[in-house]
Each structure stands twice: as C-alpha cells, then as structure tokens.
Amino acid sequence: MYTEKTKDGRVKYLERYLDPLTGKYRRVSIVMDKDNRPNRKIAEVLLREKAEKSLVSSSREYSLRDLIELYYQSQLKEKAVSTAIRNRGVLTRLLPVLGADVLVSRLTAGYINEKLLTSEKPPVTLNEQLKRIKAFLRWAYENDYVQDISYLGKLRNYKEPPHKAKIQDKYLEKDELRAVVAAMDAYPVWQLLTKLLAYSGLRFGEACALLKSDIDFSSLSIHVTKTYDSNNEIVSPAKSFDSVRDVHMQPELEEVCRQINTQMLRRRLACGIGDVDLFLFGEDGEHIEYYAFNKYLKGKCKAITGKVITPHALRHTHASLLYEAGFTIDEVARRLGHADSRITREIYTHVTKKLREKDNERLDRVSFS
DSSP states (O other), X not given: OEEEEOTTSOEEEEXXXXXXXTTEEEXXXXXXXXXXXXXXXXXXXXXXXXXXXXXXXXXXXXXXXXXXXXXHHHHHHHSOHHHHHHHHHHHHHTHHHHOTTXXXXXXXXXXXXXXXXXXXXXXXXXXXXXXXXXHHHHHHHHTTSOSOOGGGGGOOOOOOOOHHHHHTTOSOOHHHHHHHHHTTTTOHHHHHHHHHXXXXXXXXXHHHXXXXXXXXXXXXXXXXXXXXXXXXXXXXXXXXXXXXXXXXXXXXXXXXXXXXXXHHHHHXXXXXXXXXXXXXXXXXXXXXXXXXXXHHHHHHHHHHHSOOOOHHHHHHHHHHHHHHTTOOHXXXXXXXXOSSHHHHHHHOOOOOHHHHHHHHHHHHTOOOX
C-alpha cells in the first residue's frame, strides 16, 4: 500500500493487484482526511475488499438463468420485440431441463445432449431448442460472458422423420374443406375465418393483424404488412421482407371479406363495441384469440375428416388446392409470401388426392407396347 496527496490536502491510499484475466496490474484507492496509523489499518482492509470485489466482478461466472435475462435485454435492443420474447420463452422453458443454476461456462456438448434427450421431446422440438441454445451461446461468447464454445460443433441436429411423413394429413382436400366449413354454421365468425385462411393462404397471425384499411375492395387486394403474436399479444412487422405482399381477392375471397365486414358490424352492435380499426376482432373488440379458434377447428376437423388440423394447415390447404388448379410452384410461392420457391417446394411437395387421380388417369391412357 502507498499514499498520494490530494489537491485539497487529504491523503489517498492506493493498492496494486494483478488482474488474472488481463495479466496487468490494476489499482484501487480510498481517500481519508489524515495519514495516521488507525486510518492506515482501515485503508488496508477497505482496499483489500475493493480489490477482491473487482476480481470477482471481472471473472464472474453466470448462471443459465441470469445470462438468459441479459440475453433478452440485449435482444430487445437488436431484434423485433416478438423475436426477443420468443427466444427468451424457448430458453426459459429449458431451465428445468438444463438446470437454472448451472454455470454457463461449465456447459458441455455431452451435458446438453443428455439433458435434451431425457426431456423426451420429438426431434423437431429438440432441433428448435438446439437452434436457440446455439444462438444464445454464440451471443454469450461474442460478448465475453464465456471463453469457449468450441464444443458447439459436436451438437448435431436430431434425426427428424421425412418431411412428407411430417405433413401427411396436415391439409384438407376440397371436399373435406367444404364439409368442415358447412358444419360451422352455428359459429359464423369461426366459419368465415376458416374460409379466409383457406381461400387466401394467409398465416393466422397475418389475418389477425389486418386492419379495415388493409382490405382494398377497389383493387381487390389484401395488404399484408404485419403479424399478430398471440403468445405475447403484440403486433410486429411481417415475418420477412417477402411476407409483405398484396394478396389478390378472387371472387370467393372477396365475398368472404364482405361477409366478415357484415359480421363484425353485427358483433359491434351486439356487444356494444365502439369503432374498431381491426378487420377481425373478438367480442371484446380485441384481436381474435388463437387458442379458442384452434380448439374449435381441431374439434370440427377431427369429427368430420378424422384429421387433426391446425389453423396453419389451412395455409397448406390453400397451397395444395392451388397446385390442383394448375398453379406453378413459383406462383404459389408469391401468393404465400415465400422468399424462394425452394421453400415452397420443400414444404408443399405433397399432392392432393385429386391430383393423384389425374396422374393415374393420364397413366391409364399411356401405351407401352
């Protein structure tokens, strides 16, 4: 310990210590009124405590729980709010699996792999979790919260079933769609929403985020610019640049949109709701609730077709029926707002029953002898 005089005549006690992270000497100081034996003893204790505190803070190891929160705060500054919330949600749900108090610097490929497998989640879920974990750990490394993540290369995706097997029966044939819609007479709003999604190919979140001003009957266009996140109850920009698009209203879709306008007016009058900007809204004047519609749609489809259909499957249905009508992959990709037709091809390589029947009829007319 050594001393320096300050400009106001007091004494500054200083102590040097070696920072193990940098290999350089740093110093801590404390100022007292006089330089005497009692003050020296006090200064020695306080300087030692300050040095130890600095060493701890400079080499702090973060628990998974604490670092996830820091990651979330960082993402809020760099990403869309919905993306930050989604990523935190995935990682937070993994805390009971990986251990909330586990030090991030002690994680290994073997430990992560073992814990994920013991959760007994399907491969598609495990791969989504693995994707979020890797992104999180890369951020931690880039921001000096951990010193080594070389083990990430050992973490390989889990084998998923072929895509054809994953999406089989995840769409409706035209006659199935007609039967399901017909069975929804008692719930006209759900019936119209089902038609809207199946006739337009819109994602559920895109449909829920629509404003009345987005429905342009003069140009027969639906302007898609945003999406509604049901989990976090927020509206955010469209999923991607290509998701921002104008969806043409063919006659059936135009009629559905006009019927929705009428139904929403009835809802306002029945529920005492004031003017609402939303194109579609619930009985409280707020965004349509995903979980209620999802439950209703699944129940109807299961009872009528035996298939478990989600709202997103109506998008698959739209694509399938466009293929059946003779649209190309590129044309369907533009309709759905996919950046690349390869994405559409990978997702919608299945064909409908009627397309298969047409193929068989053409084969029956071919002679090989």
